[in-house]
Amino acid sequence: MAQERSPASRLFANRAFLWACLVAMNLAVLVLVVLLVSIFWQGWDTLSWKFITNFASRKPSEAGIAAPLWGSVWVCAICGLVALPLGVGTAIYLEEFAKRTRFTRIVQTNIMNLAGVPSIVYGILGLTAFARMFGAFGTNVDEAIEFGNSESLWYIRLPFGSSVLAGGLTLMLVILPVVIISTQEALRAVPSSLRAGSFALGATRWQTVWGLTLPAAIPGIMTGAILAMSRAIGESAPLLVLGGLLLVFNTPENLMSDFAILPLQIFNWAGRPQDAFHAIAASAIIVQLVVLLAFNGVAVLIRQKLQKPLQ
Amino acid sequence: MSSLPANTDRGAIRDPNSLGRPKSRAARVLRERIIVGALAVAATFSIFVTTTIVVVLAKETIGFFEFPEVSISEFFFSAEWNPLLGAEKHFGIWPLIAGTLLVTLIAASFAIPVGLISAIYLSEYASPRVRATLxxxxxxxxxxxxxxxxxFxxxxxxxxxQKLNPFLERLGDGWTFGNYNAMSAGLATGIMILPIVCSLSEDALRAVPRSLRDGAFAxxxxxxxxxxxxxxPAALSGIVAAFxxxxxxxxxxxxxxxxxAGGIAQITANPTAEVQTMTAYMVQIFLGDAPAFGVEYKSSYAVAAMLFLMTFGLTMVGQSVLRRFREEYD
Incomplete structure (x- = not known):
């Protein structure tokens, strides 16, 4: 407040800013409402049970999302099964075990950087590391080394190619920093007096973590994990790099199956010029949003049910 | 405590009330070591990921520059990006960077003011009930x-x-919105980043202690x-990092x-124009417009390397802003 200003002008600034606030806030809410209404308006009519159970088709009226829906489920399941142990383990190490050394500082900065890497770059990494395995098994698909019968559930092929497993692992790379950071925050929120009490009773560090810190941090970790998973469901750019837009006519049978995912199916339909495809793209978006809403609902429930004040 | 046997440090703990099997100290130490080792391996994985990204991008980018039709000086100093059509291919990165910057600029000029003002409203003005709905x-x-x-x-x-087109036509040629344009992509990106700006800025504002506000009101x-x-101003470092x-x-x-946004790589500041961003070019390549392992295909790795460097730079600047300019009130 460098120069003297009249009370009237200061009160005017005060009032004008409040109006600006209300405009900005209402704009944000309005955008959300317009977005949701426009999508439901475009996609509601073509949404039916048949749409959810049918496979891909050239005719928009026959097309459905069975393959991408199950593809998304498989990919996200693999992604979660790998990313959660790895991410939570990293966070436990950094918060509960590691001393504040140069190494841990580098790891910490590195995780912040990984969180900022565009997802499409992870797609390139997944393509090179998982789908092609750095060319260690040749560049031709026929040269792949196979384990087990290609019909069975446990069929594995090296390199993975653009399979469900490669897709899940690629998405794992995308959400890993998110899982680590949210778990670290949850662990930091556990009061240190609890740990001190446990150490005073003679517990080792791991006993303290397993018996005390982790159970206390579980609501926070679960919330973060679910938000990370909902990011994984909506992520499409890395998998587009991995496999392009595959037209898939069956649900995945094993880890080496080809797959489609819901967001890429939406991308495919949205990119076509015909309005009929835009309509079914909107229907697929509705399904996607319902799945996401269910995920977020579970996160909110966990937050409310499990969160007990610890102080 | 006096009832504890004297040999607890060497022998097994034999507390009848403790759950689980009694374990010798050596077994506990061993288990602890194994667990810490496994956790440390998990933590090292993130370093491994970064290293692999850098190595893969560097290797493929070098491979791209080894093609005879590519030169480093053209890549950095030419303003023509035309790898797919025409007899002569041109690889000058600037049109893609310009497209990216135009979309980002439009997104930021929507999301930063709206997000920051919303954050101030949520943190300073809104009642708990309003907050709980917003x-x-x-x-x-x-x-x-x-x-x-x-x-969307x-x-x-x-x-x-496109409803604005009748008015825009008077400005001259090339100022009307086509089916693809930088403006709609920029605005949608702005809507996408709005929650990031808003919630991170709000966190920074709420971290400012109450005493400062009380003093200013007094x-x-x-x-x-x-x-x-x-x-x-007190929350500025956190807000800049959020931006x-x-x-x-x-x-x-x-x-x-x-x-x-469309698919024409060009340097323009016209928001109604069709532009191609770095990421959109990569999508075009990976969707199969180019034969795998050709020069166009490899060019997408060079573009990815540039993209990685740009976002890496932004993250590092953000981190150092947070560290250097943080105001501590404790």
């Missing part, structure tokens, strides 16, 4: 997949913008004076621009 709305916006924003840009924003400040001239994070998200955003 925060979930922002969380929903944050959770919507980016491909949905792309669809294509089927809602662009048709609305000196006779209005609500506006206190919020904008006292609390905002940088949001901008780096906009730079790396893929699906919106691939759907709505």
């Amino acid at each position: 925060k979930p709305a922002l969380e929903i916006l944050a959770g919507i997949p980016t491909v949905v924003y792309g669809f 840009a294509l089927t809602v924003l662009t048709p609305v913008l 000196l006779g400040g209005t609500k506006f004076d206190v919020s904008v001239k006292v609390v905002l 940088l994070l949001a901008i780096s998200r906009a730079v790396g955003e893929t699906m919106i621009v691939a759907l709505a």
Whole structure:
């Protein structure tokens, strides 16, 4: 407040800013409402049970999302099964075990950087590391080394190619920093007096973590994990790099199956010029949003049910 | 304590009340070591990921520059990007960077003012009840997949913008909105980063201690004076870091621009024009427009390397802003 200003002008600034606030806030809410209404308006009519159970088709009226829906489920399941142990383990190490050394500082900065890497770059990494395995098994698909019968559930092929497993692992790379950071925050929120009490009773560090810190941090970790998973469901750019837009006519049978995912199916339909495809793209978006809403609902429930004040 | 046997440090703990099997100290130490080792391996994995990204991008980018039709000076100093059509291929990165910057600029000029003002409102003005209804709305916006924003840009924003065309025609040729344009993609990207700007700025504002506000009110400040001239400067480092994070998200955003911005790589400041961003070019290549392992295919790795360097730079600047300019009040 460098120069003297009249009370009237200061009160005017005060009032004008409040109006600006209300405009900005209402704009944000309005955008959300317009977005949701426009999508439901475009996609509601073509949404039916048949749409959810049918496979891909050239005719928009026959097309459905069975393959991408199950593809998304498989990919996200693999992604979660790998990313959660790895991410939570990293966070436990950094918060509960590691001393504040140069190494841990580098790891910490590195995780912040990984969180900022565009997802499409992870797609390139997944393509090179998982789908092609750095060319260690040749560049031709026929040269792949196979384990087990290609019909069975446990069929594995090296390199993975653009399979469900490669897709899940690629998405794992995308959400890993998110899982680590949210778990670290949850662990930091556990009061240190609890740990001190446990150490005073003679517990080792791991006993303290397993018996005390982790159970206390579980609501926070679960919330973060679910938000990370909902990011994984909506992520499409890395998998587009991995496999392009595959037209898939069956649900995945094993880890080496080809797959489609819901967001890429939406991308495919949205990119076509015909309005009929835009309509079914909107229907697929509705399904996607319902799945996401269910995920977020579970996160909110966990937050409310499990969160007990610890102080 | 006196009832404990004297040999607890060497022998087994034999407390009848303790759950689980009694374990010798050696077994406990061993288990502890194994667990710490496994956790340390998990933590090292993230370093491994970064190293692999850098090595893969560097190796493929070097491979790209080894093609005879590519030169480093053309890549960095030429303004023509035309790898797919025509007899002569041109690889000058600037049109793609310009497209990315135009979309990012449009996104930031929507999301930063709206997001920051919303954050100030949520942190300083809103009652708990209003907050409880507005925060979930922002969380929903944050959770919507980016491909949905792309669809929104294509089927809602662009048709609305095209309603302006009769007025824009008077400005001259090339100022009307086509089916693909930078404006709709930029606005949709802006909507996408709005929740990031808003919630991170709000966190920074709420971290400012109450005593500062009380002091400013005691000196006779209005609500506006206190919020904008006292609390905002105190939270500035966190807010700038939020802006940088949001901008780096906009730079790396893929699906919106691939759907709505178009496919012409050109240097322009015209928001009604069709532009191609770095990410949109990569999508075009990986969707199979180019034969694998050819020069066009490899060029996408060079573009990815540039993209990685840009977002890496933004993240590092954001981190150092947070460290250097943090105001501590304790």
